[in-house]
Amino acid sequence: MNHYHHGDLRNALIVAAAELIEERGSSDVSMIDASRRAGVSNAAPYRHFKDKDALLEAVCQVAFMALSEATDTASAAFRKGTPEQILALGKAYLQFVTGHPAFYELMWGDHGIRAMETDSAELKSSGFYTLVDSVQALCDEAEIKDEDAVSVATKLWALVHGLSSLALNDHLEKLVPGTDVYALLESSTHTFLAGLLSKR
Amino acid sequence: MNHYHHGDLRNALIVAAAELIEERGSSDVSMIDASRRAGVSNAAPYRHFKDKDALLEAVCQVAFMALSEATDTASAAFRKGTPEQILALGKAYLQFVTGHPAFYELMWGDHGIRAMETDSAELKSSGFYTLVDSVQALCDEAEIKDEDAVSVATKLWALVHGLSSLALNDHLEKLVPGTDVYALLESSTHTFLAGLLSKR
DNA sequence: TGTACATCAGTGAACGCGCGTTCACTGATGTAC
DNA sequence: TGTACATCAGTGAACGCGCGTTCACTGATGTAC
Numbered sequence: 001m002n003h004y005h006h007g008d009l010r011n012a013l014i015v016a017a018a019e020l021i022e023e024r025g026s027s028d029v030s031m032i033d034a035s036r037r038a039g040v041s042n043a044a045p046y047r048h049f050k051d052k053d054a055l056l057e058a059v060c061q062v063a064f065m066a067l068s069e070a071t072d073t074a075s076a077a078f079r080k081g082t083p084e085q086i087l088a089l090g091k092a093y094l095q096f097v098t099g100h101p102a103f104y105e106l107m108w109g110d111h112g113i114r115a116m117e118t119d120s121a122e123l124k125s126s127g128f129y130t131l132v133d134s135v136q137a138l139c140d141e142a143e144i145k146d147e148d149a150v151s152v153a154t155k156l157w158a159l160v161h162g163l164s165s166l167a168l169n170d171h172l173e174k175l176v177p178g179t180d181v182y183a184l185l186e187s188s189t190h191t192f193l194a195g196l197l198s199k200r
Numbered sequence: 201m202n203h204y205h206h207g208d209l210r211n212a213l214i215v216a217a218a219e220l221i222e223e224r225g226s227s228d229v230s231m232i233d234a235s236r237r238a239g240v241s242n243a244a245p246y247r248h249f250k251d252k253d254a255l256l257e258a259v260c261q262v263a264f265m266a267l268s269e270a271t272d273t274a275s276a277a278f279r280k281g282t283p284e285q286i287l288a289l290g291k292a293y294l295q296f297v298t299g300h301p302a303f304y305e306l307m308w309g310d311h312g313i314r315a316m317e318t319d320s321a322e323l324k325s326s327g328f329y330t331l332v333d334s335v336q337a338l339c340d341e342a343e344i345k346d347e348d349a350v351s352v353a354t355k356l357w358a359l360v361h362g363l364s365s366l367a368l369n370d371h372l373e374k375l376v377p378g379t380d381v382y383a384l385l386e387s388s389t390h391t392f393l394a395g396l397l398s399k400r
Numbered sequence: 401t402g403t404a405c406a407t408c409a410g411t412g413a414a415c416g417c418g419c420g421t422t423c424a425c426t427g428a429t430g431t432a433c
Numbered sequence: 434t435g436t437a438c439a440t441c442a443g444t445g446a447a448c449g450c451g452c453g454t455t456c457a458c459t460g461a462t463g464t465a466c
Binding site for chain 2: 408409410411412413
């Protein structure tokens, strides 16, 4: 391939930045390193991104889409509204977060917020709302009327998000050595759902 | 006061760094800025800290102690092992995290881990283990035998930590506008405890 | 009590480095005629 | 089909900046005699 006219440099830069983040385990990669990895000069990225923030936001968007895909795929294997499906969603989330630790700070930091804002329609339609749908179906079947599905989904999300966050930097391991975070996810989800049903 | 022999520069630098973090809402403060705020030259901090990381770890230790104090104080007002006490612990945690947003990334990042390791005895004796004690008392009173107090406490912690984390960067507000995170904390804690008791 | 001196905690200037970004340029591509 | 030219996406060199850290130094303090 020729030096000039790379063809798909925009995507190549997003991939390069994502790989660097993954490899180094940190989200502060430099523009210059991303350029180097993509095989272009320092200045080339500025034809495709206004500045470094814009590149990182683009990486965030890709990451959010990957997360949505992971949770959607996991939930597709189960019947809608079953505890099994909700648990599968949680597991997929936990797996994604712990499997890509360096993306955590990026996705839930400032760049993540802006990425969410720019592409909200596409992102909002998946991920979290898959969980809301599932919770809604569960509530319908169990004839729970006094609980708001969005509210319940948010609480479940917080639970899974919290476990993932703690598992990330070995805080759990430091505080309670030998913890099995997947077992914790499973039992806490069951406890929570049991509490939900007990109010019926 | 004289230029030479500040007297308590070590602490002054920790406070200066903490204030800068608080004001700027970001944990990447520079050594030079911390020096300036403490009223000393660039080189002075190196008499008290090996490098920048050492200073930030010291800030972390102070932050963890403040958090522990906040949760301990909150829980002291309630009878041990009551749901009210557990909820109070959660509220204090949530309040601390959302009240000092910039410390979050510092405390739960690499510096926080090292701060925990160096001063573990003092830190481990408070904070999380206050919650463990409370959960243990609750389990004893309710005659729950098949649940491990540490495990239950971890799940509750994850729930509160997750809610705090989501509340921090307005992710909740973005996704579910008008959310009252304290109400969410209260109802999710109750739901979880109800689930715990229903297994009896 | 007075003096010599070791030590301690500051100074301020400087170094080197890496980074984000810009700028004039250049070569390849697409298009009008 | 061939040529002139606008446009587009690269280059590479350079800029300015801020930062972490070091170094020879200096002034204050504490101590031995």
